[in-house]
Amino acid sequence: MADERLNAISRLLARQGILVAFVIFMIGFALLNDRFLAVDNVLGVVRSSAILGVMALGVTFVVISGNLDLSVGSMMSFSTIVVLDLHDKIGPGLAIPVMFAMTLALGGLIGLLVGYFRLNSLIVTLGMLSAIHGLTLTYSGGKNMDIADKAGTWFSFFGQGSVLGVPVPIILLLGLACLLSVLLAKTPFGRKVYAVGGNGVAATFSGIRRPRVVLMTYLISSFCVAVAGLLQASRSMGSQNTVGQGLELEVLAAIILGGASLLGGSGTVFKTLVGVLILGFIQNGLLLVGLEFYVQYVVTWLIIILAVWLDIAAKRGRLLSPIA
Amino acid sequence: MKFRTILAATTAIAVVSIAGSASAAEKMTIGITQNNVGVDSYQTTYEKAFIEAAEANPDVEAVVLDAGGDVARQIAQMEDLIQQKVDAIIIWPTNGKAVIPAVRKAQQAGIPVIVTNSNIAEEGHGFVKSFSGPDNITQGSRAAEIMCDKFKEMGIDKEARVVQISGQPGYTTAIERAKGFEDRLPEVCPDVTLVETQPGDWNREKSQKVMEAFLVKYDDIDGVYAGDDNMGVGALNAAKAAGREGIIFVGATNFAVGYEAMERGEYWGSIYQSPVDDAKAALKTAIDVLNGTEVPFLNYFDTPKITQDNMADFTKPVF
Numbered sequence: 001m002a003d004e005r006l007n008a009i010s011r012l013l014a015r016q017g018i019l020v021a022f023v024i025f026m027i028g029f030a031l032l033n034d035r036f037l038a039v040d041n042v043l044g045v046v047r048s049s050a051i052l053g054v055m056a057l058g059v060t061f062v063v064i065s066g067n068l069d070l071s072v073g074s075m076m077s078f079s080t081i082v083v084l085d086l087h088d089k090i091g092p093g094l095a096i097p098v099m100f101a102m103t104l105a106l107g108g109l110i111g112l113l114v115g116y117f118r119l120n121s122l123i124v125t126l127g128m129l130s131a132i133h134g135l136t137l138t139y140s141g142g143k144n145m146d147i148a149d150k151a152g153t154w155f156s157f158f159g160q161g162s163v164l165g166v167p168v169p170i171i172l173l174l175g176l177a178c179l180l181s182v183l184l185a186k187t188p189f190g191r192k193v194y195a196v197g198g199n200g201v202a203a204t205f206s207g208i209r210r211p212r213v214v215l216m217t218y219l220i221s222s223f224c225v226a227v228a229g230l231l232q233a234s235r236s237m238g239s240q241n242t243v244g245q246g247l248e249l250e251v252l253a254a255i256i257l258g259g260a261s262l263l264g265g266s267g268t269v270f271k272t273l274v275g276v277l278i279l280g281f282i283q284n285g286l287l288l289v290g291l292e293f294y295v296q297y298v299v300t301w302l303i304i305i306l307a308v309w310l311d312i313a314a315k316r317g318r319l320l321s322p323i324a
Numbered sequence: 325m326k327f328r329t330i331l332a333a334t335t336a337i338a339v340v341s342i343a344g345s346a347s348a349a350e351k352m353t354i355g356i357t358q359n360n361v362g363v364d365s366y367q368t369t370y371e372k373a374f375i376e377a378a379e380a381n382p383d384v385e386a387v388v389l390d391a392g393g394d395v396a397r398q399i400a401q402m403e404d405l406i407q408q409k410v411d412a413i414i415i416w417p418t419n420g421k422a423v424i425p426a427v428r429k430a431q432q433a434g435i436p437v438i439v440t441n442s443n444i445a446e447e448g449h450g451f452v453k454s455f456s457g458p459d460n461i462t463q464g465s466r467a468a469e470i471m472c473d474k475f476k477e478m479g480i481d482k483e484a485r486v487v488q489i490s491g492q493p494g495y496t497t498a499i500e501r502a503k504g505f506e507d508r509l510p511e512v513c514p515d516v517t518l519v520e521t522q523p524g525d526w527n528r529e530k531s532q533k534v535m536e537a538f539l540v541k542y543d544d545i546d547g548v549y550a551g552d553d554n555m556g557v558g559a560l561n562a563a564k565a566a567g568r569e570g571i572i573f574v575g576a577t578n579f580a581v582g583y584e585a586m587e588r589g590e591y592w593g594s595i596y597q598s599p600v601d602d603a604k605a606a607l608k609t610a611i612d613v614l615n616g617t618e619v620p621f622l623n624y625f626d627t628p629k630i631t632q633d634n635m636a637d638f639t640k641p642v643f
Contacts, residue, residue, distance in 0.1 A: 033541070041540045041568075049531055088480060142361065142368030143643065144554070146581055160565060236528055236561055237579055240364060240554065241527060287537035293523050 010317070017314030018259050018271065021307040022278050029285035036288055043167060049227045049280030050169035051235075052075075052247060053273060056254045057173075057180050058224025060272045061217040063255055066264025067114055067121035069218070071128035072225050072251055076244030078104045078136045079229025082144035084239055092155040101271070106132060109216065115129035115214030129248065136241050146238035159235030164245020168260045169231050173273075174228065180220070181269040193217060197264025253304055254279050259311055273284075278307060353385045354378070355405035356414040359441070360393035364526075364554075365643030366577065366599045370441075373487050374603035376475045382583050384611065395422045398417055402426035406433050412610045414438045414456075420496055424448035436613050442496050449621070456609040457602060459624040460497050461466055463576050463595045464504020470593040471547050471574045472513035474631075478572075484546035487538050488521040489531050491551035498523070501551050504552050516547075524555035531558030539566045547572040553582030553594050558641035560591055576632055586632050593631035596638050602627050 029036045055072050062069045079099050083160050085094035114121045161168045184190040195203040196213045258275030260267025282303050286296045313319045341411050361371045378386035391398035398418045405413050412571040417423045431451040441457045475481040491498025524531030524581040550556035556575030564572050585591035612619045
């Protein structure tokens with residue numbers, strides 16, 4: 001009887017290892033600083049995680065289909081700079097759709113190269129990381145972009161506004177997460193994404209058009225990047241050319257933290273979201289604890305490795321590798 | 325031994341003066357290898373100003389290179405410039421230590437080297453004719469004075485609490501500005517407390533995040549010192565979003581965004597450092613060295629204080 005109940009609990013733990021790790025960290029930080037769980041702080045962390053979070057949602061599709069996307073950081077810089085520049089030239093109402101179109105075009109190009117030309121996604125997106133960075137610098141001439149009249153525009157709504165007390169970035173993040181979660185878990189397209197990532201050859205033989213699915217994943221990823229760029233631009237109303245630099249690795253870290261495999265075929269939108277929140281709360285928690293900043297780099301990544309280990313250990317029911 | 329040294333010295337002087345007179349007769353070729361043009365507006369404006377100043381001077385032929393932030397590429401560019409036998413080399417170091425061997429090579433080839441904007445590490449100073457750039461320690465201490473004066477004016481210099489958002493850890497500029505500020509603040513305002521310092525990595529978004537955490541952590545913040553205006557404005561955004569008013573923001577390297585925030589009365593002051601002055605000073609130092617004019621080893625250009633009170637005397641930064 002007791003055994004059965006124990007078994008049930010351990011099965012639950014095994015399925016949700018990363019959630020358990022999340023709860024442990026939250027309790028730890030809350031004990032170290034009493035402001036950590038204050039509503040303001042929690043809302044603040046979720047709000048500033050929204051940019052990373054939205055990007056990670058899109059890249060989740062790419063990763064599940066068995067590919068990588070290292071270009072999202074510089075692509076986000078691109079969309080931020082473009083929308084800020086166009087805001088003053090053609091107004092926000094036109095600037096936003098034009099920026100989305102340009103960002104989707106970049107995503108489409110990557111999707112074509114990886115899907116239809118069957119090039120290695122690591123090489124393609126690594127190349128695009130630098131190429132898009134160069135494109136951004138060419139576009140801006142290396143200058144910072146700023147909206148001239150910051151008070152007289154509704155553009156700040158996306159990054160700074162709130163509806164019924166909830167900040168808009170959080171609403172966008174959660175709304176997009178629900179939408180993409182349904183798309184991934186409940187539709188034929190979602191099953192094709194898993195199939196392509198799980199076994200591409202088998203998927204092809206079952207009549208799934210692999211190139212098309214891959215193209216779609218990169219379009220979804222670049223759409224999310226465009227949303228993130230919009231949030232970023234609207235949050236600070238101005239930007240450096242390097243604003244998204246390094247975010248591609250944080251996005252991947254969040255996705256892996258969520259338990260997706262880089263080999264493809266596994267992962268969910270919800271788990272990615274948990275991974276994003278863990279990253280956000282670790283960074284915020286360490287700041288609140290006031291750790292010396294050189295130490296923060298070390299601790300952040302040690303905690304991430306620890307979380308991944310807890311998750312894997314829970315899955316296989318023991319702490320070390322079965323073969324060790 | 326002594327005789328040999330004197331001999332070497334006179335030969336060196338002779339070589340320099342021959343080079344000097346030769347280049348005065350024809351044109352002096354000055355090569356520059358920059359750090360990372362395009363990564364921020366400061367460096368972009370610097371390059372433009374440098375090229376303009378060189379073109380405006382009929383005696384100067386400039387070879388303008390950019391290392392793209394890459395140490396290896398900068399070393400290769402130094403070697404190229406040595407091969408081309410330019411008359412002088414200006415270097416904006418990508419890394420204060422790693423470029424020293426290349427600088428030494430240039431010096432051994434008889435080419436005077438001028439360091440611009442951020443100095444190389446001390447062990448390399450022997451191979452360099454002059455450093456032309458801003459004095460970041462003075463900038464930090466001036467920022468402390470700006471903040472302290474404002475606190476005194478407000479009558480809170482006995483209890484004010486300050487947080488600092490510094491530049492990228494490990495960068496000389498970031499370290500020097502922080503040091504200048506931290507050393508000077510207790511001298512001018514001994515009762516003001518610097519409660520915490522965290523890096524904003526020269527990045528507005530990162531600085532905004534850091535400031536959000538500070539605001540959660542401390543109920544009472546009277547002043548923020550940021551290592552540049554980009555970060556200062558990020559911190560200002562965080563304070564505005566949290567509805568915390570009355571905080572005195574002081575930055576450094578006045579950017580257009582900082583200038584505008586000062587116009588709106590939200591941002592108190594900064595240090596005015598013009599990339600145009602920086603570029604012109606570097607070129608002038610190189611020309612002076614080639615003409616044999618006496619140049620101090622640390623050839624700083626002035627970076628004055630700018631606050632809401634005197635900002636009308638300064639034109640808005642173009643970057």
